[in-house]
Amino acid sequence: MLEYNTLVENAFMHPQFVLPNELDLETLKQSQAGARPHGVWFALYYDSETKKLYYKVYGSPYAIAAVENLARQVAHDNLRLGQALDVENLRQQLDMPYPYMNVLIILEDAWLGLSEK
Numbered sequence: 001m002l003e004y005n006t007l008v009e010n011a012f013m014h015p016q017f018v019l020p021n022e023l024d025l026e027t028l029k030q031s032q033a034g035a036r037p038h039g040v041w042f043a044l045y046y047d048s049e050t051k052k053l054y055y056k057v058y059g060s061p062y063a064i065a066a067v068e069n070l071a072r073q074v075a076h077d078n079l080r081l082g083q084a085l086d087v088e089n090l091r092q093q094l095d096m097p098y099p100y101m102n103v104l105i106i107l108e109d110a111w112l113g114l115s116e117k
Contacts, residue, residue, distance in 0.1 A: 005095040007095075011064060011068035023054065025045065029114050030043070031114045031116075036058050042057055042067055044067075044113070046081060048081075052071070053070065053074040054071065055070075060103065063107070066107050070111065081114055085107070085112075
């Protein structure tokens, strides 16, 4: 059984940026990557008015923690749309084993997809 660090546990137990039902999806930039049958899927929604990133996710606690951490970085203005996502730094922060690196690569694909729209 995997043991998770406090950053992963906090993001998993106290997510702040899961997509709320009341948001109008037509006003948000959207991007998806991954596939549920492959074990990880991200849907990202960027609200340019509030400069917040919301998400839906399917996958391991690492996937949830990674996308929640990304959304928190955007909310705190530490990362802006169009900026590169430092996946190795995020992997280290989450203490994510290398076999889970595909989670971050898929998240990066979804993140880059927002910049292209």
